[in-house]
Amino acid sequence: MFSSIEDQNRAGAPQNMLPLAAGSRLNKGKPTYLICRTVRSGQRFEYPGNAVVMGDIHPGGEVVASGHVIVMGTLKGVVHAGAEGDENAVVLAFRLQPIQLRIAGYITRAPDNEGDFDSGEPEIARVQDEAIIIDKYHPGTEKRWLTKSLKQEEVEQNG
Amino acid sequence: MGEVIVITSGKGGVGKTTTTANLGAGLASLGKKVVLVDTDIGLRNLDVVMGLENRIVYDLVDVVEGRCRLKQALIKDKRLESLYLLPANQTRDKSAINRQQMIKLTEQLREDYDFVLIDCPAGIEGGFKNAVAGAEQALVVTTPEVAAVRDADRIIGLLEADDVEALRLIINRLRPDMVRKGDMMDIEDIMEILAIDLLGVVPEDEYIVVSTNRGEPAVLGGHSKAGQAYHNISRRLLGEEVPFLNWETGNGIMARLKRLIGLG
Numbered sequence: 089m090f091s092s093i094e095d096q097n098r099a100g101a102p103q104n105m106l107p108l109a110a111g112s113r114l115n116k117g118k119p120t121y122l123i124c125r126t127v128r129s130g131q132r133f134e135y136p137g138n139a140v141v142m143g144d145i146h147p148g149g150e151v152v153a154s155g156h157v158i159v160m161g162t163l164k165g166v167v168h169a170g171a172e173g174d175e176n177a178v179v180l181a182f183r184l185q186p187i188q189l190r191i192a193g194y195i196t197r198a199p200d201n202e203g204d205f206d207s208g209e210p211e212i213a214r215v216q217d218e219a220i221i222i223d224k225y226h227p228g229t230e231k232r233w234l235t236k237s238l239k240q241e242e243v244e245q246n247g
Numbered sequence: 248m249g250e251v252i253v254i255t256s257g258k259g260g261v262g263k264t265t266t267t268a269n270l271g272a273g274l275a276s277l278g279k280k281v282v283l284v285d286t287d288i289g290l291r292n293l294d295v296v297m298g299l300e301n302r303i304v305y306d307l308v309d310v311v312e313g314r315c316r317l318k319q320a321l322i323k324d325k326r327l328e329s330l331y332l333l334p335a336n337q338t339r340d341k342s343a344i345n346r347q348q349m350i351k352l353t354e355q356l357r358e359d360y361d362f363v364l365i366d367c368p369a370g371i372e373g374g375f376k377n378a379v380a381g382a383e384q385a386l387v388v389t390t391p392e393v394a395a396v397r398d399a400d401r402i403i404g405l406l407e408a409d410d411v412e413a414l415r416l417i418i419n420r421l422r423p424d425m426v427r428k429g430d431m432m433d434i435e436d437i438m439e440i441l442a443i444d445l446l447g448v449v450p451e452d453e454y455i456v457v458s459t460n461r462g463e464p465a466v467l468g469g470h471s472k473a474g475q476a477y478h479n480i481s482r483r484l485l486g487e488e489v490p491f492l493n494w495e496t497g498n499g500i501m502a503r504l505k506r507l508i509g510l511g
Contacts, residue, residue, distance in 0.1 A: 188301050197302060
């Protein structure tokens with residue numbers, strides 16, 4: 089599903105995209121991409137791995153990744169994490185106010201007529217009991233979610 | 248078979264999208280089955296004006312490129328049962344679709360809906376040509392400004408060349424007070440230049456700003472002047488004879504009173 093080269097060219101962004109070390113502890117085997125820019129309306133980034141946005145995602149902007157998505161800013165656009173079906177993928181944002189949020193095959197949207205809701209703190213979205221839930225983000229606890237697939241792999245390998 | 252109507256203007260910012268949203272809501276509230284098609288690929292707005300942005304999963308380009316079925320891309324309005332929206336894609340540009348695809352799409356839609364309203368992008372290039380491809384009727388939106396009327400005239404010429412049969416005019420953002428003072432083009436001036444049937448006049452109304460920002464078409468909310476005007480235009484689209492309001496013709500009660508006492 090990733091026609092990523094074409095998509096990146098369209099957004100005019102490859103120079104801002106730095107793949108981190110492949111196989112980092114975040115999500116084994118998947119590279120992590122760094123998007124060093126504000127994702128504006130009409131821009132779409134699609135990556136086969138994790139994505140970290142160093143900036144905001146504006147309404148109408150889209151980030152699609154097969155792994156986790158972390159936004160070091162305000163997420164007001166659309167993010168699809170685990171786009172290839174990974175239900176363990178999470179979306180973590182400094183301010184999580186998405187128009188729409190997708191994780192694997194699950195989709196959720198902002199409630200109607202409530203305007204911008206600002207919880208005032210970082211939040212993390214993940215799939216639990218066949219639905220996307222949003223939790224307050226406590227530093228440290230992300231390991232539980234971000235390294236889940238890694239731990240599972242270790243368990244599988246060891247026994 | 249439903250009617251396929253394109254809402255166009257040439258110039259940007261005269262109210263095509265607002266008109267599309269309000270006439271769609273107006274027709275649907277009068278019991279018709281309506282689908283709105285946003286053809287402004289890359290600069291979509293209709294979903295925001297309708298307050299349906301958060302529901303978009305598939306769009307017009309996904310449909311024509313076969314990534315989803317038409318029914319999957321249609322978004323049902325949150326207020327009206329019989330109103331649907333086919334949103335534009337935001338990440339592509341006007342060349343993502345062509346005329347044949349639009350003709351095929353409108354043929355498909357008109358089988359299920361009484362009205363297919365197409366929101367046209369500004370300009371006269373590819374996006375405009377795609378939008379008018381499947382339309383048999385056009386509503387030309389203009390404002391009482393020389394530049395907007397000039398562009399509307401150009402658009403009418405292009406529509407006539409494209410064999411769009413029924414052309415009707417909507418004059419938007421008219422300020423009766425300025426017309427009375429002679430500071431703004433009046434309806435007769437505009438009709439004289441454009442020489443097509445007048446379908447309705449929408450007054451300048453602050454409530455449009457409020458309703459647009461809230462994502463609720465003005466025609467549904469309360470009793471604003473613009474909402475009333477759009478309601479009347481919707482009824483005229485259904486073939487009803489609806490008399491023009493006083494301020495639409497510039498013969499308001501105040502104007503008549505002033506004329507009586509020699510001020511007008």
